Amino acid sequence: MDFDLSNEQRLIQETVRDFARSEVAPVAEELDRTKSFPYEIVARMSELGFMGIPFPEEYGGGGADTLSYAIAVEELARIDSSVAITVAANTSLGTSPIYYWGTEEQKQEWLPDLCAGKRLGAFGLTEPEAGSDAGNTKTRAELVDGEWVINGAKQFITNSGTDISGCVTITAVTGQTDRGPEISNLIVPNGTPGYEVGEPYRKMGWNASDTRPLAFDDARVPEANLLGPRGEGFHQFLQILDGGRISVAAMGVGLAQGALDEAIKYAKERQAFGKPISKFQAIQAKIADLSSQIEAARLLTWRAAVEKDRGENFSLTAAQAKLITGRLAVRASEEAVQIHGGYGYIEEYPVCRFYRDAKILTIGEGTDEVQQMVIARALGC
Numbered sequence: 001m002d003f004d005l006s007n008e009q010r011l012i013q014e015t016v017r018d019f020a021r022s023e024v025a026p027v028a029e030e031l032d033r034t035k036s037f038p039y040e041i042v043a044r045m046s047e048l049g050f051m052g053i054p055f056p057e058e059y060g061g062g063g064a065d066t067l068s069y070a071i072a073v074e075e076l077a078r079i080d081s082s083v084a085i086t087v088a089a090n091t092s093l094g095t096s097p098i099y100y101w102g103t104e105e106q107k108q109e110w111l112p113d114l115c116a117g118k119r120l121g122a123f124g125l126t127e128p129e130a131g132s133d134a135g136n137t138k139t140r141a142e143l144v145d146g147e148w149v150i151n152g153a154k155q156f157i158t159n160s161g162t163d164i165s166g167c168v169t170i171t172a173v174t175g176q177t178d179r180g181p182e183i184s185n186l187i188v189p190n191g192t193p194g195y196e197v198g199e200p201y202r203k204m205g206w207n208a209s210d211t212r213p214l215a216f217d218d219a220r221v222p223e224a225n226l227l228g229p230r231g232e233g234f235h236q237f238l239q240i241l242d243g244g245r246i247s248v249a250a251m252g253v254g255l256a257q258g259a260l261d262e263a264i265k266y267a268k269e270r271q272a273f274g275k276p277i278s279k280f281q282a283i284q285a286k287i288a289d290l291s292s293q294i295e296a297a298r299l300l301t302w303r304a305a306v307e308k309d310r311g312e313n314f315s316l317t318a319a320q321a322k323l324i325t326g327r328l329a330v331r332a333s334e335e336a337v338q339i340h341g342g343y344g345y346i347e348e349y350p351v352c353r354f355y356r357d358a359k360i361l362t363i364g365e366g367t368d369e370v371q372q373m374v375i376a377r378a379l380g381c
Helices: 007-034 037-046 066-077 081-102 104-116 233-269 282-311 315-346 350-362 368-377
Strands: 118-125 140-144 145-157 165-177 180-190 195-197 211-223
Touching: 007 037, 007 066, 007 081, 007 140, 007 350, 037 081, 066 081, 066 233, 066 282, 081 104, 081 118, 081 145, 081 165, 081 180, 081 233, 104 118, 118 145, 145 165, 145 180, 165 211, 165 233, 180 211, 180 233, 195 233, 233 282, 233 315, 233 350, 282 315, 315 350, 315 368
Parallel strands: 118 165, 140 165
Antiparallel strands: 140 145, 145 211, 165 180, 195 211
16 A cells, blocks of 8 residues: 555645634634534535545546545544534535435436535434444335335434535335345435424534434425435445445544644643643653554554545445544543643633544444444454
8 A cells, every 4th residue: 555645635635734724723613612503614615625525526526536535534623523524424424325326317416516515415324213223224115106205213414404405315114025124215305395304402512513303204205216226225324334434534533633733732832840741751651642543543544445445345444443543532632631731621722622522433423332343243253
């Protein structure tokens, strides 16, 4: 594996880094405090082409690879995770299913606006009784007179209720087979009668991202809104989760790096016993350990992205990357708060927000326990 980024990848990294520092950083604390969705930031990212980085130019995407996309997500999370998850959820969860399994008509209808950020896509998988056991889907869709009639509920759905939300792709039971429920994916546009988007959750972190429950009460969509072959929904969402784990791993690396950046900055400024605390061995040990672990996690995340771009089986690597980066983000943010001392507990300092934002990275896109199951099975256990 070549560890040097191409000129194009380096340009994306520098562009996103500059944007995050100059346009996201100044407003991140206010957006978090007021729990405001970053509409202006999303508009600017759309202008710069951040919302559709890994999709073909013919559909309005950036024509770049998965590694470029992971790098962009990392640089955003280095400053603010709410902005990063807005991009990641739209790309990996909202747009990818339509790109992978959509008909040409579905692609032409949805991809240009999703890639351009004019509309946001969402992915409805999790339910009250179907989280880690995602195959236990209770939402039903019955084909009646050329329409799918949908009944059920989803929860913890990102990008589903903003003013620019366009559609959600949901899993639903569409029939029964000898092997159990037949699960399919359906595209449900926002504004569909019977499709209700609930109020935003009150969350520990990611306060500036949009996360809501969804309800379907005889919601009707055309038969043509079936995404891919009928009955392939289970396999489809497993593939989507594999790809999504790369972006969530990139978020973990970015958050950990951002926490380390802030810790180093503070340690150089904070004086104790007549010298900066960065000169004390205990602080240096924390910084050295985190720096080493972040670099290792970054390389594993990049490897998963490269394997995906090569068309290789990347499920194991993505699960490994997601597992260690989520835990690392929690540890890095905790250590950054510790280095800040009392100031780390004050909301004006970014590490306080980082600490709250980190925990979800061990839960979302498959809990740590699910990742361990995936890894163990891949190793033949």
